[in-house]
Amino acid sequence: MGTLYLMCGTPFSGKTTLAKQIAARMGYHYISLDDLMRERGFDLSQTQPVEEWEKTHHICFQLLHTLMQEDTNIVLDDTNFLKWLRERFRAVALEHKYQVRTIHLAIPVTELERRRQQALATGERNYLDDEAFYNVIHHFEVPDQAEDPIIFDMTSELSKWLDTHFPMTSPLA
Template structure:
């Protein structure tokens, strides 16, 4: 790993955990590309807060990996903003990074479920972002596969964790 080695970051965590907010902050701080699956779904005319067929999510994932491939092939780091709720999705992203000799990190945003539920309720009032139906959210939580110990995970459970991560990674992107 050298300073010039690009990095593929995979944001991981439950919906409403703060992944997108953190991804935008990291992309801006590190001056790297942000690839958002929600944005890709929006481009494709889908409302990810309601039922989007698994086949369509799969296509969106492949579009995101094509975009990641383009950045890494040009020697640029990127953040992929998704829940990465299944290990096979994280492995897919890791494989794209490996093809380019890039480093790979899963950034697991660990937000307590009660805080996530409070954010969802607040969003029902503010409508700052797309709502997520209870049925879709409950299904998401029940099927979520948290990263295993053998995965390259950076756990971000507090502002202090984020500050330490920014300090450690910041030198790589200067």
Template sequence: MHRRATLVLLCGLPASGKTTLARRLAAELPAVRLCADEWLTDLGADLFDAGLRARLERRFWRLAQDLLGQGRSVILESGFWRRADRDEKRAGARALGAAVELRFLDVPLDELARRLEVRNAEAPWATAVIPPALLESHAPLFEPPSPAELALFDPPAC
């Protein structure tokens, strides 16, 4: 059976499990997985360089549109903290005839802090070291999707 191209947006705060889920979905769908943290780390770039991250995310979106237009599924791991970003990607992918899934990883702040401590201690070289205090100060900027917004997306294929 031929599957419709799908854009999967992974929405959640740091340490919510986006990369773990993305790796599983990439194999199951199959899909191309685009993760700015991994690219920036591999390039030896500063993960907190907002300008560089924004340019990379724009490039990922152009690549995702090309792939979706070719019938390929794509996973974007940006976190999608803002509703406006999620709306933009949903509209753009739908204009290409793709299905669009939003996977919201809703993890309590205390659990995220615990996971970050473990991740920071086990593999500080693999990703950005994010102190729990930074997570707590930035968490209020996150706009979690409401049930009404979640209903605007396609149900998960797997």
């Protein structure tokens, strides 16, 4: 049985960095909703219409169906800040008898704001305006116990957190 890992966190929480590290470390397939939007020609430094995000979600669902037929583990990189969004991905996983694990990046707002300002200063990633950024912050639905989240909250060093939750198996001697 495969596992779908749903990244869940606000903008600037480090979802993409962590998702890519997990995927590379474990040999899992990586899917990014932002990348799918960019492939469709959208500039993510600008707020995009909900309808376009919905089209991208449907592209993602199709991709998930295809990958899940191969029984591969998947890391899905998106904010997944609303429970109903996470539930849609769970429904696809259930169809394929996949386990779902939610990885919640619980980063303090002061740190998110610092990272957001750093992105603006360096231009190294997309910057979100106040409306888009604070909309997610204010409407974020924290995964509950029923979702059994794996939480990264910066209280432990990232490498130690990865070793705990995604230990690398050593080859048999």
